[in-house]
Amino acid sequence: MRVLVVGGTGFVGRHLVARLLEGGHTPLVLSRKAGELPKGAVHLPGDITREVPELKGVEAAIYLAGIIRERGQTFRAVHVEGVRNLLEGMRRAGVGRLLHMSALGARRGTGSRYFETKAQGEELVQGSGLDWTIFRPSLIFGPGDEFFGKILKGLVLAPLPFVPLIGDGGFPFRPVYVGDVAQAFAGALERGLLGRFDLVGPKEYTFRELLLLTMEVLGRRKPFLPIPLALMDLLVPLLSPLPFAPITRDQYLMLKEGNTAPFPEALRPLLPEPRSLEEVLPTYLR
Helix, strand or coil, X not given: CEEEEECCCCHHHHHXXXXXXXXXXXXXXXXXXXXXXXXXXXXXXXXXXXXXXXXXXXXXXXXXXXXCCXXXXXXXXXXXXXXXXXXXXXXXXXXXXXXXXXXXXXXXXXXXXXHHHHHHHHHHHHCCCCEEEEEEECCEECCCCCHHHHHHHHXXXXXXXCEEEECCCCCEECCEEHHHHHHHHHHHHHHCCXXXXXXXXXXXXXXXXXXXXXXXXXXXXXXXXXXXXXXXXXXXXXXXXXXXXXXXXXXXXXXXXXXXXCCCHHHCCCXXXXXXXXXXXHHCCC
């Protein structure tokens, strides 16, 4: 199958492109720069946020594009306008199958521009009239991730005698392995699975437990220094616009809310044994 992949050079995209190739498909990777694509993948130059793509010969499309920080691009451009342009390109070419990556917790009224725009993207897909599948992953972990590989690792390795802990650290999360995310998309495409699904890992953790696990993997032992939420509520909006800010306003809002859900039984045939954080984290975080 000739499958358009928007965001195929990104964190999840690289794993999905490899999985599609393994399944005998031809991934057509739409991006501004080709990057290093594996043999068998085809680069289609373009900017989905600015133009409607030409999709002649495409049999299905997967939209993975997303940003967690606004640096040069806005949440609205990537999460809404890009989806709108892809849908128009699919309509013109008669492509009827779309898989879309949203985010667990995406909805209106959260105050998070990330969640708000992800929700708008979902609405466009659901109202498209296409055969669609939406996956809403929790925190995605694996080599190259931002949350564990940068944020938590940075907190643990910072030259401080303690590890800052936001509030009591009780916010719940259910991280999912990037390889399992890729498998879910490819499996849904191959099996014709339709609908909207939360995409989570096998185990739930509190934010404090995630920090403890990160310390264990990195071989560091430090006490926690709890930072009251009232103080964080004042500091984060002030520091968030700065390029060196360790956490943005949107990331802080999502952190306080937590990010967890039950594992959907409908996904068991695609992911019979989802990989655990304890199994994978030591393979790349050190």
